[in-house]
Each structure stands twice: as C-alpha cells, then as structure tokens.
Amino acid sequence: MNKLRKKKKKDFGSDFIAIKIGNERRKTFRTLGGNNKSRILEVAEVNVTDPKTGNTKRSKILTVKDNPANPNFVRMNIITMGATVETELGLVKITSKPGQHGVMNGVLIK
Secondary structure, three states, rough: OOOOOOOOOHHOOOOOEEEEEEEEEEEEEEOOOOOHHHHHHOOOOEEEOOOOOOEEEEEEEEEEEEEOOOHHHHHHHHEEOOOOOEOOEEEEEEEHHHHHHHEEEEOOOO
C-alpha cells in the first residue's frame, strides 16, 4: 500500500529525558504553534502539598523510593510522574510531569 502522506513535524515525538537529583537545570524548547515548554533536567527540590492542611512547602529531595514506570529507575534515582521520593518532610508522590511541565509538584503521603 502507498502512504497517504509524508511525516510532518507534528508527528515526531521526543526522546525520554531522565530527570535526576542534583543542581536545578532546565531546558526550554519551542513547540508547535510557537509556544514554549520547559523541561527539567536535574532537580533538587519539590513543591510538597499536605492534603490534610492544604499547605504547600518546598522540600529537598533525598532519594527515590519507588517508581512504577520502571523498577530500574529507583536505583538510578530517575524521577517521573507517579514516582515516590523521600524528602525532608516525608514520602511524597510526584503528581506533575517534570519532562513536560517544567515544575516538580507532589503530594505528601506520610
């Protein structure tokens, strides 16, 4: 069968960027329509929201405890959405997409 059309720029995806623990580094890139997205390359702190009180504080990330995306990400300290990290305030589940949103938000578990 013949192709209906060639690949367009909007059809291409992007490679996975592993977000590690370290000094904060970001990368901004242009998206379709001239908008900008920000990606985190390395991060040291996370915005932690306490669901009981509703307060949000910044806390230092110590290590990655669990990552349902890939068990090997735990030993490599790679953070993705849904990962559980240990902070100074306690265990925090990451609720934002750091590779697309450019921010690191999480909810306090314990």
